[in-house]
Amino acid sequence: MSQSHITRAEIAAGTLIDNRYIIQKLLGQGGLGRTYLAFDTRRFNEACVLKEFAPIGTGESGLEPYRNLFKREAKILHQLQHPQIPKFLACFEGDGRLFLVQEYVDGKTYSRLLGELQGQGRNFSEEEVIQWLKNLLPVLEYVHQHNIIHRDISPDNIMLPDGNDLPVLIDFGVGKQIADINERRSSNHQVTFVGKMSLVGKVGYAPREQISLGLCSPCSDLYALGVTAIVLLTGRDPSLLMDQYSLEWNWRCYTYISDNFALVLDSMLADRPNKRYQTAREVITDLERIGQIEVPMSQVMMIDDLPPTVFTPEFQAMSAISPSYNQLGETIFSSPASPQTGRIQQQPQQLLLQPAFIKHCQQELAYHIGPMANLIIEEILAQDPYISPEQFIELIAREIPNFQAAFEFKKSLFS
Numbered sequence: 001m002s003q004s005h006i007t008r009a010e011i012a013a014g015t016l017i018d019n020r021y022i023i024q025k026l027l028g029q030g031g032l033g034r035t036y037l038a039f040d041t042r043r044f045n046e047a048c049v050l051k052e053f054a055p056i057g058t059g060e061s062g063l064e065p066y067r068n069l070f071k072r073e074a075k076i077l078h079q080l081q082h083p084q085i086p087k088f089l090a091c092f093e094g095d096g097r098l099f100l101v102q103e104y105v106d107g108k109t110y111s112r113l114l115g116e117l118q119g120q121g122r123n124f125s126e127e128e129v130i131q132w133l134k135n136l137l138p139v140l141e142y143v144h145q146h147n148i149i150h151r152d153i154s155p156d157n158i159m160l161p162d163g164n165d166l167p168v169l170i171d172f173g174v175g176k177q178i179a180d181i182n183e184r185r186s187s188n189h190q191v192t193f194v195g196k197m198s199l200v201g202k203v204g205y206a207p208r209e210q211i212s213l214g215l216c217s218p219c220s221d222l223y224a225l226g227v228t229a230i231v232l233l234t235g236r237d238p239s240l241l242m243d244q245y246s247l248e249w250n251w252r253c254y255t256y257i258s259d260n261f262a263l264v265l266d267s268m269l270a271d272r273p274n275k276r277y278q279t280a281r282e283v284i285t286d287l288e289r290i291g292q293i294e295v296p297m298s299q300v301m302m303i304d305d306l307p308p309t310v311f312t313p314e315f316q317a318m319s320a321i322s323p324s325y326n327q328l329g330e331t332i333f334s335s336p337a338s339p340q341t342g343r344i345q346q347q348p349q350q351l352l353l354q355p356a357f358i359k360h361c362q363q364e365l366a367y368h369i370g371p372m373a374n375l376i377i378e379e380i381l382a383q384d385p386y387i388s389p390e391q392f393i394e395l396i397a398r399e400i401p402n403f404q405a406a407f408e409f410k411k412s413l414f415s
Contacts (some may be wrong), residue, residue: 053098054176124232126257141280144218153224197333204238226268251408
């Protein structure tokens with residue numbers, strides 16, 4: 001068996017491929033081959049992505065089964081016509097190599113965007129990640145409706161094009177078509193067995209059934225999207241967000257988000273596939289409902305007026321403001337809800353935080369950072385005398401350098 005296919009070097013810049021594509025530079029490489037930036041000479045030197053399909057460990061005579069896989073992947077990409085998925089342009093074979101050509105996305109990956117935010121001293125906020133999910137989930141819904149599973153979702157495979165607000169899902173090179181669903185269906189859910197030849201997925205992002213057994217379904221992509229979301233929120237690698245002994249996710253102490261949103265993410269991250277959301281639409285529905293139920297502490301809600309339930313059973317327990325929130329709200333705001341405004345009444349902005357509440361916060365903060373607590377609180381109140389209790393607690397909690405301590409501090413003020 002010739003090993004020239006294994007040892008063949010990357011294609012040099014300036015090389016003309018298929019008498020059409022001029023290689024510019026290597027964009028990346030992995031177990032299935034290399035990706036190049038190229039110019040299409042037949043389209044006024046338009047930039048495109050040239051993917052060389054060359055799985056590691058195959059000689060020339062062993063390429064045949066991969067040629068079939070390559071053709072299947074090309075067929076999958078050809079089916080996808082979505083503005084948030086790079087367009088499939090062509091596929092061809094030349095000089096013993098297999099190539100796919102796709103639209104080039106000029107922008108930044110979310111790995112890079114996260115790094116830039118961290119350079120500014122922050123990560124993605126809850127509001128940003130919720131909107132990001134709302135923008136991406138319809139793309140996954142479209143993909144899954146075409147019986148395709150991406151199987152490699154991560155911050156590296158989601159991009160934000162320059163001058164665009166909508167993220168783009170890239171790198172379907174390892175996508176898996178759910179072929180012949182009726183024959184392969186082992187339950188009420190779409191589950192496909194993937195042979196060892198194409199067992200792929202990024203460790204830390206892919207769920208256990210995909211990495212260990214090669215089983216994948218639409219909820220496998222939702223799991224990976226959930227992991228990507230908590231990485232954007234915390235700025236930490238997935239390996240640092242999971243308990244090494246229990247293998248349970250332990251990410252909430254590294255970020256400040258609402259309980260309802262945390263429950264959505266926890267459902268996406270469930271270890272057992274049957275405990276996760278099964279479709280992207282289910283996640284979208286619950287994300288839309290978060291804003292309808294969760295109310296800032298600067299507002300008063302009449303709990304008895306809430307609808308019976310709009311979330312899953314887990315959400316029903318979280319759908320009302322907790323007693324601690326109620327108590328804090330009643331201590332600071334005494335105005336009742338008005339029947340004219342329904343369940344929620346916006347409070348006058350002229351109300352100030354009570355001195356007893358401020359003193360209590362100061363004492364708790366001083367326990368963690370010392371005498372500077374008094375100065376910090378004075379500065380915050382000077383900048384915004386009418387700040388809401390929720391915003392006030394969020395700001396002072398950020399002064400505590402230890403994530404776990406800050407999380408416990410915030411929790412204690414709400415109890």
